[in-house]
Amino acid sequence: xxxxxxxxxxxxxxxxxxxxxxxxxxxxxxxxxxxxxxxxxxxxxxxxxxxxxxxxxxxxxxxxxxxxxxxxxxxxxxxxxxxxxxxxxxxxxxxxxxxxxxxxxxxxxxxxxxxxxxxxxxxxxxxxxxxxxxxxxxxxxxxxxxxxxxxxxxxxxxxxxxxxxxxxxxxxxxxxxxxxxxxxxxxxxxxxxxxxxxxxxxxxxxxxxxxxxxxxxxxxxxxxxxxxxxxxxxxxxxxxxxxxxxxxxxxxxxxxxxxxxxxxxxxxxxxxxxxxxxxxxxxxxxxxxxxxxxxxxxxxxxxxxxxxxxxxxxxxxxxxxxxxxxxxxxxxxxxxxxxxxxxxxxxxxxxxxxxxxxxxxxxxxxxxxxxxxxxxxxxxxxxxxxxxxxxxxxxxxxxxxxxxxxxxxxxxxxxxxxxxxxxxxxxxxxxxxxxxxxxxxxxxxxxxxxxxxxxxxxxxxxxxxxxxxxxxxxxxxxxxxxxxxxxxxxxxxxxxxxxxxxxxxxxxxxxxxxxxxxxxxxxxxxxxxxxxxxxxxxxxxxxxxxxxxxxxxxxxxxxxxxxxxxxxxxxxxxxxxxxxxxxxxxxxxxxxxxxxxxxxxxxx
Amino acid sequence: xxxxxxxxxxxxxxxxxxxxxxxxxxxxxxxxxxxxxxxxxxxxxxxxxxxxxxxxxxxxxxxxxxxxxxxxxxxxxxxxxxxxxxxxxxxxxxxxxxxxxxxxxxxxxxxxxxxxxxxxxxxxxxxxxxxxxxxxxxxxxxxxxxxxxxxxxxxxxxxxxxxxxxxxxxxxxxxxxxxxxxxxxxxx
Numbered sequence: 001x002x003x004x005x006x007x008x009x010x011x012x013x014x015x016x017x018x019x020x021x022x023x024x025x026x027x028x029x030x031x032x033x034x035x036x037x038x039x040x041x042x043x044x045x046x047x048x049x050x051x052x053x054x055x056x057x058x059x060x061x062x063x064x065x066x067x068x069x070x071x072x073x074x075x076x077x078x079x080x081x082x083x084x085x086x087x088x089x090x091x092x093x094x095x096x097x098x099x100x101x102x103x104x105x106x107x108x109x110x111x112x113x114x115x116x117x118x119x120x121x122x123x124x125x126x127x128x129x130x131x132x133x134x135x136x137x138x139x140x141x142x143x144x145x146x147x148x149x150x151x152x153x154x155x156x157x158x159x160x161x162x163x164x165x166x167x168x169x170x171x172x173x174x175x176x177x178x179x180x181x182x183x184x185x186x187x188x189x190x191x192x193x194x195x196x197x198x199x200x201x202x203x204x205x206x207x208x209x210x211x212x213x214x215x216x217x218x219x220x221x222x223x224x225x226x227x228x229x230x231x232x233x234x235x236x237x238x239x240x241x242x243x244x245x246x247x248x249x250x251x252x253x254x255x256x257x258x259x260x261x262x263x264x265x266x267x268x269x270x271x272x273x274x275x276x277x278x279x280x281x282x283x284x285x286x287x288x289x290x291x292x293x294x295x296x297x298x299x300x301x302x303x304x305x306x307x308x309x310x311x312x313x314x315x316x317x318x319x320x321x322x323x324x325x326x327x328x329x330x331x332x333x334x335x336x337x338x339x340x341x342x343x344x345x346x347x348x349x350x351x352x353x354x355x356x357x358x359x360x361x362x363x364x365x366x367x368x369x370x371x372x373x374x375x376x377x378x379x380x381x382x383x384x385x386x387x388x389x390x391x392x393x394x395x396x397x398x399x400x401x402x403x404x405x406x407x408x409x410x411x412x413x414x415x416x417x418x419x420x421x422x423x424x425x426x427x428x429x430x431x432x433x434x435x436x437x438x439x440x441x442x443x444x445x446x447x448x449x450x451x452x453x454x455x456x457x458x459x460x461x462x463x464x465x466x467x468x469x470x471x472x473x474x475x476x477x478x479x480x481x482x483x484x485x486x487x488x489x490x491x492x493x494x495x496x497x498x499x500x501x502x503x504x505x506x507x508x509x510x511x512x513x514x515x516x517x518x519x520x521x522x523x524x525x526x527x528x529x530x531x532x533x534x535x536x537x538x539x540x541x542x543x544x545x546x547x548x549x550x551x552x553x554x555x556x557x558x559x560x561x562x563x564x565x566x567x568x569x570x571x572x573x574x575x576x577x578x579x580x581x582x583x584x585x586x587x588x589x590x591x592x593x594x595x596x597x598x599x600x601x602x603x604x
Numbered sequence: 605x606x607x608x609x610x611x612x613x614x615x616x617x618x619x620x621x622x623x624x625x626x627x628x629x630x631x632x633x634x635x636x637x638x639x640x641x642x643x644x645x646x647x648x649x650x651x652x653x654x655x656x657x658x659x660x661x662x663x664x665x666x667x668x669x670x671x672x673x674x675x676x677x678x679x680x681x682x683x684x685x686x687x688x689x690x691x692x693x694x695x696x697x698x699x700x701x702x703x704x705x706x707x708x709x710x711x712x713x714x715x716x717x718x719x720x721x722x723x724x725x726x727x728x729x730x731x732x733x734x735x736x737x738x739x740x741x742x743x744x745x746x747x748x749x750x751x752x753x754x755x756x757x758x759x760x761x762x763x764x765x766x767x768x769x770x771x772x773x774x775x776x777x778x779x780x781x782x783x784x785x786x787x788x789x790x791x792x
Contacts, residue, residue: 013673096724096727326700326738327734329709329733331718331732332718332721333722
């Protein structure tokens with residue numbers, strides 16, 4: 001090779017470079033558009049489309065026209081549509097593969113807009129999305145209904161437990177009766193008690209001048225007293241025993257007396273005619289919708305989370321990579337700056353309720369480098385559909401290992417029109433017009449999430465469709481009577497597992513109305529059923545009552561009679577003992593005095 | 605009207621690739637059989653290796669292109685061999701990734717990489733990408749050996765095989781094929 005340099009090649013190179021530059025200038029908009037669409041579609045899981053992308057070299061800036069983000073669950077709707085996004089870029093940092101935006105203007109943000117063509121990434125996605133939307137449109141189930149059954153049919157079908165209860169009790173009373181009979185045989189008979197009287201009379205008749213007879217009379221009286229006391233103890237023991245049985249029977253008899261009422265309640269419950277059937281109305285009206293919104297919100301939160309926290313692809317575990325793409329390994333920067341940072345985003349949002357605007361500050365996936373959290377603040381006053389609106393949020397990932405996020409939303413007098421609360425097979429209820437004051441406070445601290453949602457709906461005008469379902473009609477008329485209600489919802493748990501609780505002051509009001517209504521509506525039926533139950537079980541219950549009353553009175557009479565007789569005898573015996581002892585003591589004293597006097601006279 | 609036999613897009617792209625490869629081989633044979641200096645062809649092969657093995661849209665490829673243009677390198681051979689090395693690059697992708705990854709994670713070189721990472725020009729070069737690093741270092745290290753080997757091979761070919769290859773039916777076929785694929789679309 002005589003001459004290594006080919007000077008003409010310099011022109012060739014220059015022309016090649018110029019052609020390349022020209023290619024970039026001419027097609028950079030298209031390249032950027034395709035890149036944004038494909039990257040965003042991959043994140044969202046449905047088509048993200050841009051009408052235009054204009055890249056300006058001087059000053060370095062970008063303008064995106066009509067960005068549409070398809071709702072993956074409903075491919076014929078956009079979850080968000082943005083009319084225009086414009087922002088300037090830091091040129092030097094762009095060469096360093098860093099997108100640093102000082103100001104971004106986002107105009108005409110609209111949510112839930114229709115699409116002309118499906119935004120599903122595949123046919124299967126479109127079908128799944130369509131199925132999901134159809135499922136969402138399905139009407140909710142029926143409201144419970146009142147059907148007043150025939151009391152005779154119910155009683156013919158039902159084995160009344162009270163009859164068995166009465167039969168059992170009769171047996172128990174019979175057993176107690178037998179026990180009592182056996183006991184009575186062991187009680188002192190009338191003859192035996194009379195015998196005590198005869199023994200006493202016999203003792204009374206002794207010669208009281210004879211001290212020897214007096215002494216033996218006292219002895220006999222003491223024996224008589226012991227015999228009577230033994231019989232009394234026997235009577236008391238028997239009384240105690242039978243009283244225990246009678247107490248048990250008394251409880252059972254009282255329970256039997258209450259049984260018809262309990263039987264009535266059981267049958268009313270069984271045939272769904274009690275007044276606490278509506279349960280949690282809030283769950284019925286708002287449960288499904290609340291759970292759906294929470295699921296969607298959390299799904300988007302998870303999708304957008306990578307925008308808040310950088311994932312180090314050069315960390316210990318190599319990330320899965322695309323063939324031919326490789327992995328970018330990161331090194332320490334002398335003047336660290338994030339790969340992506342939008343310092344200030346000014347956005348205007350158009351909703352059916354009106355337009356409002358606000359700012360998002362410090363949108364980056366490397367908050368640890370700028371040491372500032374992402375904040376957002378949107379507000380609107382006197383909008384056509386809302387008196388005031390305020391949304392404020394902080395998403396703190398300054399320490400990438402910790403997540404501290406908080407979002408607060410408040411709305412005053414948000415005008416609701418044709419808002420469906422219930423669309424069941426047999427009835428529907430919607431708020432034709434109403435106003436809502438809404439408050440939401442949602443937080444995330446590391447893995448835990450919690451949210452508190454309160455809404456006060458007032459100035460309500462309803463639109464209802466009643467049906468033949470009597471209970472549903474009552475239910476709807478009860479709701480129609482109130483012009484305001486409150487709904488409270490709370491969420492607690494983690495992103496993967498959480499519980500949503502919903503309550504409303506409507507629950508208690510509806511329950512009270514329900515009770516009143518059921519009382520009036522079912523009064524006749526309840527009375528009829530009660531009478532029929534009483535008629536069917538009355539004879540058995542009365543028989544049991546009578547049997548028990550007889551046993552009780554017999555026991556009382558027998559025991560009392562014996563006890564009184566024995567007590568009387570005992571008192572007489574005790575009095576005679578005292579008398580005879582006195583006489584015997586007097587006689588002994590007289591005899592002693594006489595003997596002493598004789599001895600003294602003898603020694604004189 | 606339906607075509608028979610039925611073709612689909614992947615079948616067509618496969619056909620296109622085969623035609624491309626055939627065209628590259630024809631060009632290479634043409635260059636080898638011409639009176640171009642073997643050094644020019646070997647240098648073209650070495651430069652083509654860099655462009656072919658490393659990601660095409662890289663800054664260093666602009667430098668290579670500049671060198672290819674300014675130095676007396678056989679451009680036809682260069683473009684012919686770029687295609688062949690691109691195919692090889694696809695096969696060697698996992699090797700380049702692993703090689704680049706281990707180089708970039710090498711503690712001894714960390715300070716070098718860090719200072720390069722903080723330089724705009726190197727960031728444009730995207731040196732911190734595992735494939736760029738692996739394939740570039742591999743092709744730079746192979747540059748001289750490939751140059752010497754291809755120089756020796758071209759000389760041997762011209763001395764011993766060129767006449768025989770010229771006579772081969774396959775060579776004639778490739779030449780016709782190459783001609784057809786080049787001028788075919790224009791005749792139509």
